[in-house]
Amino acid sequence: MTENIRSLYGSQLGKAYALTRSPEADPFWAGCREGRLMLPRCSSCNRFHFYPRTFCPHCGSENIEWKQASGNGTVYTFAVVRQPIERAFAELVPYVIGIIELEEGVRMLSHITSIDPEKVACDMLVTVEFKPYSEKTVLPTFRPR
Ligand SMILES: [Zn+2]
Secondary structure, three states: OOOHHHHHHHHHHHHHHOOOHHHHHHHHHHHHHHOOOOOEEEOOOEEEOOOOOOOOOOOOOOEEEEEOOEEEEEEEEEEEEOOOHHHHHHHOOOOOEEEEEEOOOOEEEEEEEOOHHHHHHOEEEEEEEEOOOOOOOOEEEEOOO
């Protein structure tokens, strides 16, 4: 098992790269801090969407509710990052960035951790794992299940 991404979380990177937030995503971030993956769902057409918005991208309704997701999904696609884009990322390589297709039908960009990067594959079953990024921010990452 490679825990190659651990140094990203709780390190100086979280201070150097503060995440910008929009108010409509507050329930998502609060859920992450509580270890729950929360997704916006339209109560008019009953479909999930991601990223969080003030209206449903499927039907335009503003009736958005939040539901706890299973946290399970599959790897839709991924890339192994071998070349750091700048110095702050140097200690992280190689690491895996992927798009996870959640059981709820939405896709989410995240890190895939707790696996040798060479063994990551499309359609691999994964589950969410929360990791502290900075004092205020916890990020959802995904690992094999
Ligand atoms: Zn809708």
